[in-house]
Amino acid sequence: MSDRTRFWLLGLFLTGITLVAIGxxxxxxxxxxxxxxxxxxxxxxxxxxxQQTAAAAPHPVMPVNAVGMAPVPNTYPANTAAPMPAPVAPTQQPVGIPGAMAGVAAPH
Incomplete structure (x- = not known):
């Protein structure tokens, strides 16, 4: 047997012994x-x-409508519309580098 063959056989044998020991x-x-x-x-x-106390308490269940989605509760009193958000004031145009916006039309 050559040294190369002996090297591979010994390496595989020792690897097998190691895996058996780990097992x-x-x-x-x-x-x-x-x-x-x-x-x-x-x-x-x-x-x-x-664990017994947690297992005895049932999870809360939300009723489901015909579509299969839980209804969103109404947080406003009956016969009342939801409040409208306040109007937003127009913002001032940002000041930039002169000439950087050349060719862009200004908003009206």
Whole structure:
């Protein structure tokens, strides 16, 4: 066998051994991680109570009309129109570099 062939065979063999070792250790690593994610034993009964209370309270439901959209509540008293916005005063034309707007018609 040449040195090049021996190099590749040894490299593939050691890579396989490394992957087998990682696979064997993965189970214990996963169990340790799962255990570390749990809340402390003192907080577990409190957390269970919180979860039960949250599960017992139903989510609020908005009625849906025939189109499939929730109606928008009217925030104004009956027989009253919504207030009109105040008129906006015309703005002054910006002052720029003289001649920069050459050829542009001024608004009337």
């Amino acid at each position: 064997l250790l993965l189970g214990s690593i996963g169990r340790a991680a799962r255990k570390s994610e749990l809340p402390p034993a003192d907080a577990t009964p409190m957390e269970a109570t919180i």
